Amino acid sequence: MAQVKELTVGQVAMRSGVAVSALHFYEARGLIRSHRTSGNQRRYGRDVLRRVAIIRIAQEVGISLAEIGAALHSLPESRTPTREDWNLLSTGWRDNLDRKISQLKKLRDGLTDCIGCGCMSIDKCPLRNKEDRLSADGPGARRLLVES
Amino acid sequence: MAQVKELTVGQVAMRSGVAVSALHFYEARGLIRSHRTSGNQRRYGRDVLRRVAIIRIAQEVGISLAEIGAALHSLPESRTPTREDWNLLSTGWRDNLDRKISQLKKLRDGLTDCIGCGCMSIDKCPLRNKEDRLSADGPGARRLLVES
DNA sequence: CTACAAGCTCAACTTAACTTGAGGTCAAGC
DNA sequence: GCTTGACCTCAAGTTAAGTTGAGCTTGTAG
Numbered sequence: 001m002a003q004v005k006e007l008t009v010g011q012v013a014m015r016s017g018v019a020v021s022a023l024h025f026y027e028a029r030g031l032i033r034s035h036r037t038s039g040n041q042r043r044y045g046r047d048v049l050r051r052v053a054i055i056r057i058a059q060e061v062g063i064s065l066a067e068i069g070a071a072l073h074s075l076p077e078s079r080t081p082t083r084e085d086w087n088l089l090s091t092g093w094r095d096n097l098d099r100k101i102s103q104l105k106k107l108r109d110g111l112t113d114c115i116g117c118g119c120m121s122i123d124k125c126p127l128r129n130k131e132d133r134l135s136a137d138g139p140g141a142r143r144l145l146v147e148s
Numbered sequence: 149m150a151q152v153k154e155l156t157v158g159q160v161a162m163r164s165g166v167a168v169s170a171l172h173f174y175e176a177r178g179l180i181r182s183h184r185t186s187g188n189q190r191r192y193g194r195d196v197l198r199r200v201a202i203i204r205i206a207q208e209v210g211i212s213l214a215e216i217g218a219a220l221h222s223l224p225e226s227r228t229p230t231r232e233d234w235n236l237l238s239t240g241w242r243d244n245l246d247r248k249i250s251q252l253k254k255l256r257d258g259l260t261d262c263i264g265c266g267c268m269s270i271d272k273c274p275l276r277n278k279e280d281r282l283s284a285d286g287p288g289a290r291r292l293l294v295e296s
Numbered sequence: 297c298t299a300c301a302a303g304c305t306c307a308a309c310t311t312a313a314c315t316t317g318a319g320g321t322c323a324a325g326c
Numbered sequence: 327g328c329t330t331g332a333c334c335t336c337a338a339g340t341t342a343a344g345t346t347g348a349g350c351t352t353g354t355a356g
Contacts, residue, residue: 157333
C-alpha cells in the first residue's frame with residue numbers, strides 16, 4: 001500500500017467540519033488518535049475522517065461521547081479499520097439504535113400507543129418502561145440522559 | 149366532567165419517574181404548569197403526566213428542552229389537551245423526527261452508504277451533508293448540537 | 297531570513313439540564 | 327400540640343461537550 005498523505009489538524013477540521021478545538025478535545029478523550037511530527041504537531045491518518053464523521057452522526061442522534069468512545073475502541077488500533085470493522089461497530093450499536101428508532105417512530109406517529117392507551121403511569125407504559133430502571137431508584141441523582 | 153383529583157409534586161415525581169427538582173426546573177422553564185394551594189404548594193392536573201412523559205421521551209432521542217418547550221406551547225393552555233392536540237404536536241415534529249430516524253437507520257445499517265462509498269469528504273457525503281450548513285461557516289463557534 | 301499563519305498547551309469560561317444544600321413552611325398522625 | 331415528612335425558594339455545584347484566550351513554537355512563502 002502506498003503511503004497516503006497525512007493530515008494536519010487544520011485540514012481535518014476543514015474536511016470534517018468540526019473545529020480544531022473539538023479535535024483536540026476528542027483526542028484528549030481518546031476518540032481519535034494522532035502521532036506527532038518532530039515539531040510536536042499532530043498528524044492524522046485518513047481514517048480519522050471516518051471516525052469524526054461517525055462521532056458527529058452518532059452525537060446528533062443523542063449518543064454520548066463516552067458511548068461513542070467505547071464503540072470506537074472496538075476498532076483495531078494497529079491497522080486501518082476495514083469496512084468489515086466499521087460494520088461490526090455499528091451492529092454493536094444495533095440494540096441501542098433500534099430502541100431509539102422505535103421511540104422516535106412512536107413520537108412521530110403521535111405516540112399512539114401511550115397517549116391512546118392512557119397508560120402514562122410509568123410502571124405500565126410500554127414505551128417508557130423499556131429498560132427504564134431509573135424510576136425504580138426513586139427520585140434523586142441520575143445521569144443527564146438515560147445510560148444504555 | 150367530574151373534578152379529577154390533583155397531584156402534588158411528589159406524586160407526579162413518583163408516577164413520572166423524574167425528580168421533584170426536575171419538575172421544579174421544567175416549571176421554571178415553562179414546560180409544565182401548576183397552580184398553588186393556599187399554602188403555596190404546587191398542584192398539578194392529570195395531563196402533566198403526559199407532558200412529562202413526552203418531555204422525557206423527546207429528550208431521550210436528543211431533542212432539547214427548548215425545542216420541546218416550543219412544541220408544548222402549541223398545546224392549548226385553557227383546556228386539557230385532547231388526543232388530537234397531542235397528535236398535532238407530534239406531527240409538528242415530523243420533519244425533525246424523520247431526519248433523525250433516517251440518520252439512525254443509516255448508522256444502524258453500518259453506514260453503508262457513506263463508509264462503502266468512501267465519500268467521507270463532508271461536502272459530498274449524502275449522510276453528513278443533509279442540512280449541514282455548519283461546515284460552511286468554517287471552524288469556530290457552533291452549537292453543541294445541530295440546531296436544525 | 298523573516299513574517300505570519302497555523303500549531304501547541306493549559307486554564308478558564310459557556311450552555312444545558314439538572315442536583316444539592318441551606319434555611320424555613322405546611323399538614324397529617326399520634 | 328407537636329413532630330415528622332413533604333414542600334417552598336434561592337443560590338451554588340455538577341457533568342458533558344466544547345470554546346476562548348494567553349503565551350509560546352513551527353513552518354512555509356515571499
